[in-house]
Amino acid sequence: MKFRLVLWLVAIVALGGCSRSRGGEKGTVAENGEALRKAVSVETVRTETFVVYGEYLGEARGIAEVKLKADVDGRVESVFAKEGGRVSAGQSLAEIDSQKADKTYQAAVLSERLARETYEREQRFLAEGSSFQLKVDEAHLDWLQSQSNLLKAKSERDSAFAITPISGVVLIRYIDLYDNIESGDPTFEIADLSRIRLTVDVPEADIAGVRELNEAEVVFSSYPGRLFAGVPTSFARGRSENSLSYQVTVLVENPDMEILSGQTARVRLVLRRFPDSISIPSRAVLIRTGGHYVFVVRDGIAHEVQVRTGASSNTRTLIEEGLFTDDVVVTEGLNRLTDGELVEVRQ
Known part of the structure; x- marks a missing residue:
């Protein structure tokens, strides 16, 4: 019986010692009689421009992208560019029945030059009194038509040679050597x-x-x-x-x-933008009945302070009232922290 009584007394003394050294709430003390301090992380308030x-x-x-397409049916005779390759404006990337398109273009160039010379000649004859306005107008119409034909021939030639209008990189090559393609089929995409x-x-x-x-x-x-x-x-x-x-x-x-x-x-x-403003980490703001609160550390004691919040970003919140420059705000360790509790600032 005496042995059991001794064991009970030892257990009671041990539990009493634990109760004095455990905790962190106000009034809790360690074995040496000193009050325990709860460890917290803090941030010193500074004014700066707050950006939302x-x-x-x-x-x-x-910045510029273009998709080249075939203007006429044809067979791919040559391919000069590959995906990922850099190209320059005016460069030929392939040949698609190119000889036919080139001859058509050269004929259109010659036709436009002859039509222009005829129009200019008729204008001179009219000024000399040896022509009529009707002939001048007809020559002008022929010249305009030849210009239209030239533009079309040039487009078909550019298509046949797959000429890129911009410098850049080949994003996609839609054709391979000896492919038979139809008018409207894409050939390259350049960016x-x-x-x-x-x-x-x-x-x-x-x-x-x-x-x-x-x-x-x-x-x-x-x-x-x-x-x-x-x-x-x-x-x-x-x-x-x-x-x-x-x-x-x-x-x-x-x-x-x-x-x-x-x-x-x-x-x-x-x-x-909010110049000369105070902002703190959003995790430091507590939402409770009656408003928003933060803990401010003064002389090793945490004080609960009500604040008025404003705009917020992903990580920070603007404080419109309640805090001042050089206030020390608790940012971590708020769990179960109470007003007036002793704290120790983590370094």
């Missing part, structure tokens, strides 16, 4: 990727801020940790009835052509 962004999804396109054009849909509620066309931040899905600078250049003055939003165009420099057409991106546009 809107974030939207967009798809990358080259100037030196600059990327992004078009995003901005909701009506945000368009007032975007209209100032401030800078943009762009993150492409293929480069998740890299930030690209963008420049908003224009926005549609009319709302899309399908999405009930306004389209905004953003340009991104792409000198190394590492961004490809069709890649998706997240675009952040500046909506509003």
Whole structure:
């Protein structure tokens, strides 16, 4: 019996010691008699410009893109370009029954020159009094018709030689050697990727801020940790009835052509700026009955302070009233923290 009584006394003493060293609430003390302090992380309040962004999804396109098509039926005789290859404006990318198209073009050039010379000659004869206005008009009509024929022949020749009107990169090659193609079939798709054009849909509620066309931040899905600078250049003055939003165009420099057409991106546009403002991490704001609260540390004690919040971003909240410069706000360790509790700031 005496042995059991001793064991009970030892257990009671041990539990009493634990109760004195455990906890963190107000009034709790350690074995040495000193009050325990709850560890917290803090941020010192500073005034700065608080920026509110809107974030939207967009798809990358080259600053200029063109799809070449065949104007006449024919057989692919040669192919000079491949997908991913760089090409220059005026360069031939393939030949499709090119001899026929070239001869037709040369004949059209000659016909236009002869028609122009005839018109000019009739004008001189009319001035000398040896011609009639009717003949001049007929010659003028023939010249205009020859110009139209020349434009058509040039288009067919450019198509037969797959001449690109822009410099850039071959995105898609639709043809292979010895393919038989028909008029209207695509041959190549070319894009100037030196600059990327992004078009995003901005909701009506945000368009007032975007209209100032401030800078943009762009993150492409293929480069998740890299930030690209963008420049908003224009926005549609009319709302899309399908999405009930306004389209905004953003340009991104792409000198190394590492961004490809069709890649998706997240675009952040500046909506509003609040100069000389106080903002804190949103996780530091507690929502309770009666309003919003934060904990401010003064002389090692956490004080609960009511604040009036304003706009917010993804991570921070604007504080309109309740905080001042150099206040020390608790940002981590708020769980079960109470007003007047002793705290220790983590370094």
